[in-house]
Amino acid sequence: MIQFNGVSPFATNSVVGSSDIASANQDTGSSFQSQLSAALTATLQKFGIDPNKIALSIAPIVSNSPQPQSSAPAATSVTPPPAQPGNGTLTAKDPVLSFDDAYWASQPEAVQALRNMDDQSQRSVLAAQLAASGYKIDASIMVWGWDPAKVTGLRQDMGYTWVPSAFQNPIAEAPGVDDHGSQPYDPANPPSGSITV
Numbered sequence: 001m002i003q004f005n006g007v008s009p010f011a012t013n014s015v016v017g018s019s020d021i022a023s024a025n026q027d028t029g030s031s032f033q034s035q036l037s038a039a040l041t042a043t044l045q046k047f048g049i050d051p052n053k054i055a056l057s058i059a060p061i062v063s064n065s066p067q068p069q070s071s072a073p074a075a076t077s078v079t080p081p082p083a084q085p086g087n088g089t090l091t092a093k094d095p096v097l098s099f100d101d102a103y104w105a106s107q108p109e110a111v112q113a114l115r116n117m118d119d120q121s122q123r124s125v126l127a128a129q130l131a132a133s134g135y136k137i138d139a140s141i142m143v144w145g146w147d148p149a150k151v152t153g154l155r156q157d158m159g160y161t162w163v164p165s166a167f168q169n170p171i172a173e174a175p176g177v178d179d180h181g182s183q184p185y186d187p188a189n190p191p192s193g194s195i196t197v
Contacts (some may be wrong), residue, residue, distance in 0.1 A: 002017055002130065032072060046196070048106065048195065049106040060085040066183055099148060100149055114126060119129070123145075127139070127143045131166040132167070136193060136195050137165050137166035138162075152197060155197045158174065158175060159175030159176055159188040161188075165194055165195050171185055172184075
């Protein structure tokens, strides 16, 4: 389960833009929680994480200091389907997972083994074997050990919608670059087997 804590900006005592946000919320007829759930689902899908395989829980911040009262519902949750072996269902003991934990938990079980391998050469060999077997291997994260949240955020900031998986041809030009001679990046048509950003 991924839990996001926060005070609803649709609360009547919200500090920034409360009247604008509240009136927009009344116009659309949907709650902050449902809008946030929809946004989180869309974000998870962008990262290649199946939102039907994890639980989302949106709850207010628990604090020792007095907080303004809100009329918004306390929590919304989405319950995942029953766990299937190797489908990447989250099984962590801590109910609040980081993006990195969610990223790794969404990977097939065989690929998850790469996360905790300390030996770079062993990790490279296993990653190559998995890629040759048809698994999507993101070399930056799964082989080199880079942070999934930072890598994904950087790729999105640069305009990437997909990146090649291991053993695929590298990208010749960055998004938005036209060098007149190299294959331009096509964000709408990722090659088969590439990794969705």
